[in-house]
Amino acid sequence: MNSGKKPLIYVDHAATTRITDSVRAAMEPYLTTVFGNASAAYGAGRAASRTILAARRRIAAVLGCRPQEIYFTSGGTEADNWAIKGTAFAHAMRGHVVYSAIEHHAVLHSVQFINLLGMDSTAVLPEQDGIVTEDAVDASMREDTRLAAVMLANNEIGTIQPITDIARAVHARGAVLFCDAVQAMGQIPVDIPALGADMLALSGHKIGAPKGIGLLYVKEGTLLVPLLDGGGQEMQMRAGTENVAAIAGLAQAIEDAAQLSAVGHLRSLQTRLLDGLRMVPGCVINGTTAPERRLPGNVNVSFPGLDAESLVLHLDRAGICCSAASACMAGNAEPSHVLLAVGCDRETAASSLRFSLGQSNTAEEMDHIINAVGEIVSRLYTESRAFI
Numbered sequence: 393m394n395s396g397k398k399p400l401i402y403v404d405h406a407a408t409t410r411i412t413d414s415v416r417a418a419m420e421p422y423l424t425t426v427f428g429n430a431s432a433a434y435g436a437g438r439a440a441s442r443t444i445l446a447a448r449r450r451i452a453a454v455l456g457c458r459p460q461e462i463y464f465t466s467g468g469t470e471a472d473n474w475a476i477k478g479t480a481f482a483h484a485m486r487g488h489v490v491y492s493a494i495e496h497h498a499v500l501h502s503v504q505f506i507n508l509l510g511m512d513s514t515a516v517l518p519e520q521d522g523i524v525t526e527d528a529v530d531a532s533m534r535e536d537t538r539l540a541a542v543m544l545a546n547n548e549i550g551t552i553q554p555i556t557d558i559a560r561a562v563h564a565r566g567a568v569l570f571c572d573a574v575q576a577m578g579q580i581p582v583d584i585p586a587l588g589a590d591m592l593a594l595s596g597h598k599i600g601a602p603k604g605i606g607l608l609y610v611k612e613g614t615l616l617v618p619l620l621d622g623g624g625q626e627m628q629m630r631a632g633t634e635n636v637a638a639i640a641g642l643a644q645a646i647e648d649a650a651q652l653s654a655v656g657h658l659r660s661l662q663t664r665l666l667d668g669l670r671m672v673p674g675c676v677i678n679g680t681t682a683p684e685r686r687l688p689g690n691v692n693v694s695f696p697g698l699d700a701e702s703l704v705l706h707l708d709r710a711g712i713c714c715s716a717a718s719a720c721m722a723g724n725a726e727p728s729h730v731l732l733a734v735g736c737d738r739e740t741a742a743s744s745l746r747f748s749l750g751q752s753n754t755a756e757e758m759d760h761i762i763n764a765v766g767e768i769v770s771r772l773y774t775e776s777r778a779f780i
């Protein structure tokens with residue numbers, strides 16, 4: 393295992409990111425002097441409460457919604473759970489939900505939960521290139537469909553979904569659309585009016601804010617029941633003393649991410665890495681090869697016959713932090729549901745590596761990764777042939 397002493401090449405930004413300097417500076421006062429409870433009537437409390445209001449306004453300005461439509465949560469997972477379960481509770485567990493088969497586990501497992509309580513659901517499969525079409529969503533809708541859940545960009549293969557078209561189809565059937573935009577923020581525009589989603593989830597730690605903060609946008613008039621009961625925080629919709637420092641950090645991170653200043657840089661790193669890995673014998677590229685349909689920071693490749701977990705450990709020894717498909721299921725050898733859904737066989741899915749790039753990565757790092765992968769893969773293939 394890499395002890396963390398060697399300079400690391402960190403290419404796992406889809407898993408989490410370092411807190412940026414601007415976010416840290418925005419949080420600092422609320423971690424030290426301005427520690428009041430935002431519900432308190434004295435000055436320090438009012439200062440905290442003003443910061444939360446301002447954060448709501450700043451975020452709403454970026455996303456194109458109203459401040460009162462933003463609810464802070466403990467992260468993307470809570471926002472996903474809330475959108476699915478809160479809608480199901482609002483309909484007393486009657487009716488039907490449609491969701492894409494490549495959603496994050498926070499969505500998939502929430503759907504499983506409401507299934508246990510009696511609500512029906514249908515999974516929509518993407519095309520082989522990882523795109524979920526409006527027609528496929530429409531074909532899965534029923535008379536009693538209340539909700540459709542389709543993510544804006546996939547966390548494993550980076551494919552970007554045609555949310556605007558999907559929203560139109562969902563609305564034509566009288567249902568609401570929930571969109572997990574956690575991976576999209578900072579890499580493509582997240583413009584709520586243009587997307588047409590009724591609910592949308594974001595997470596802080598994927599965009600330079602701390603872990604444990606996120607938000608759910610809920611369009612005014614959308615039926616949703618709170619999951620956390622207690623005090624009257626978040627306009628009576630999400631109880632719990634507000635994490636003021638993290639909220640201030642999230643607002644800063646969202647404003648920074650909206651600049652999309654990293655995109656050109658990410659795109660050129662992506663091209664360089666893909667072009668290099670493509671030349672490694674055995675390499676298969678997962679997801680679409682059309683760049684405009686894929687996040688600029690995402691590269692996902694397989695080396696059929698090899699084991700992704702062991703590739704990750706070999707790369708770790710070479711100072712490279714990347715991920716085997718989805719890192720969410722540590723120790724779970726089940727191949728990725730996303731890769732299976734896009735038609736990968738189990739062998740290809742079980743050998744998949746995800747490199748997710750960030751602004752601080754360099755072209756030299758991409759070349760280093762290509763060389764390291766080339767060496768490790770050819771050694772492992774030779775060893776595995778020696779066993780046959």
Ligand SMILES: *Cc1c(COP(=O)(O)O)cnc(C)c1O
Pocket residue numbers: 406466467468469470472496498543545546547572574575595596597598604605606
């Ligand atoms: C990371 C991630 C989440 C979960 O967000 P957390 O803040 O880590 O709970 C949900 N959806 C997607 C697409 C993600 O990448």
